[in-house]
Amino acid sequence: MTKYRTRLLFALISLIIIVLIGLGLLLGQLFKNYYINTFNERLKIEMGIVTTYIEQNGGLNSLNTEEIARMGDMLNARITLVDLEGNIRFDTGEISSTKISRHKDIIREIIGEKPSKQNDLEIGGGFNLHYYWMPVVNDQEKEGYIFLTTKINELKNAYSQIWWILTISLGLALIVIILLGTRITNRYTKPIESATKVAIELAKGNYHARTYEDHIDETGMLSSSVNILARNLQDLMKIKESQQDRLTTLIENMGSGLILIDSRGYINLVNRPYKEIFGVDSADYMYKLYYEVIDQDEITQMIEEIFMTEQKVRKQVVLPLEIERRHFEVYGVPIIGTNKVWKGILLVFHDITELKKLEQMRKDFVANVSHELKTPITSIKGFSETLLDGAMHEEGTLEAFLEIILKESDRLQTLIQELLDLSKIEQQGFKLTIGKVDLRQEISDVLEILKRRAAEKEIKLEMEHTSANAIIEGDPNRLKQVFINLVSASIW
Structure with a gap:
């Protein structure tokens, strides 16, 4: 300036x-x-x-x-x-x-x-x-x-003499004009210079820069306008930074892996869960072509499908990670801006390995329980038919068959209760009632409940414990149910 x-x-x-x-x-x-x-x-x-x-x-x-x-x-x-x-x-x-x-x-x-x-x-x-x-x-x-x-x-x-007079007069006039011109020029150029410096600082991203507003003429209006612009940009930047912080916090702390690919196929964003799941670094992925760093064929094919169809794609895939195979639900969406301008692709990886394991456990449990249900039902039906055919007139046979029917009914009741407990666990409203629990007393109660059943199997139930109290925090009813299931499974 x-x-x-x-x-x-x-x-x-x-x-x-x-x-x-x-x-x-x-x-x-x-x-x-x-x-x-x-x-x-x-x-x-x-x-x-x-x-x-x-x-x-x-x-x-x-x-x-x-x-x-x-x-x-x-x-x-x-x-x-x-x-x-x-x-x-x-x-x-x-x-x-x-x-x-x-x-x-x-x-x-x-x-x-x-x-x-x-x-x-x-x-x-x-x-x-x-x-x-x-x-x-x-x-x-x-x-x-x-x-x-x-x-x-x-x-x-x-x-x-005339020329000397003219020269001296015009020289003095020139000096006066230069002094006045310098002062006037400084008066009008300094605000412009200050506004220019502030504009340069704003262009560099320094939105705290301000210029002086000590004039009421056009230069003062310019300085005021520049300051208003700087304040507006500062407010917008604060809002943007706040939104950026919230978005970054959300992306980095979400439970699923996320990867962003631009319209040319270069990776622009990889969040922390993705890096932890796949064991990679940002330097290995950032600003590189997706097919050069992603070695899973299912994922690359899914990306190519989104590029070709410009439609949302949702798939469940099994990916090998080190020594285990993990299940993922991958959700891919195209990013299309205003005027239908293609921006890129967003992929979200939901790790559903535990859900798959739980689902398989539930299936196995239901299958086992279904198989176990057939045994007591068959026994009850068989002994009932025998009694109806005339065996109920024999006192010894009747008593033995009724004991067997009672035992199978208890077993059937236990299986049904386990199914009901599984249904409660799968419900979202299932809650635990946490309190102080004496493990020694709970186990003693369980052994007392199952003592007769164990005696029928010629099994002796005993509890070994130290003199110290074993007090923990938990749901006493659910803990007792767990102990009953464990001991019952051992007896059966």
Whole structure:
């Protein structure tokens, strides 16, 4: 901006100098013409007096040389009288160092040839000599000419003084104009310079930069507008940073892996869960083509499908990771901006390995329970049919069969309860009631409940424990159910 101010001042000063030089030349020429015209008018009047005196006293043939010489001294001029042939009839002399021969040649040149001017002529390199002439008429007949030669050094000195005065005046005016111009220029360029610096800082991302608002003119409006723009940009940047922080926090802490691919196939974003799941670094993926870093064929085919169809794709895939195979639900969507401009692809990897394991466990459990249900039902049905066929009339057989039916009913009840417990666990509303639990007392109660069933299997249930209390936090009912299931499974 300093260069701009310097260029502006240089242009302004150059223009002012040109104007002042032109004005000085014009004024100098005007003063010169005015002084010369005044000088010629004075010579014309003086020449008229001398000519009138000569004409009234008989012309060239009756000259009173003493009177004419006295007039020359009074006028401080050299008076020369010549006839029509150019012969000098009288010459006062002593007005110039010009030789008489040169003086005659000048007069003959004026008489015999067309002079450069009509009634006056400057001779001797500028303002040294000035010739002024008029014809002498006697009885209405031209007898000759009278020449009045004067030194014009005083004209030259006056003209030089005029130039000195103009130079000094215009120089002082130039200095004053430069000082005022510098001050005025600084007044208007400094706010612009400050606004420019702030604009540069804003372009660099420094939205805290501000400019001064100390004027009420257009530059003040500019500074105010720049400050308003800076404040708005700062507010927008704060909002953007806040949104960016929230988005980054969400992306980096979501439970699923995420990868972003641009329209050219380059990876632009990989979140932390993805890197943890697949054991990769950002440097291995960022700004590289997807098919160069993703070695799973299912994923690359899915990406290519989204590129080709521009449709959402959702697939469940099994991917080998180190020594295990993990299940993923991959959700891929195309990113299409305004005016249907293709932006890229977003892939989300949901790790459903545990869900798959739980689902398989549930299937196995249901299959096992279904198989186990058939045994007590078959036993109950078989013994019931036997009793109906007549065995119920035998007291010993009836008692034995009823005991078997009771035992199988208990077993059936246990299996049904396990199914109900599984259904409760799968429900979202399942809650645990946490409290203090004495493990020794709970296990003792379980053994007491299953003691008779174990005795039927000729199994002895015992509990070994230390004297210290085993108090934990948990759901006593669910813990007791777990212990019953474990011991029951061992008995059966």
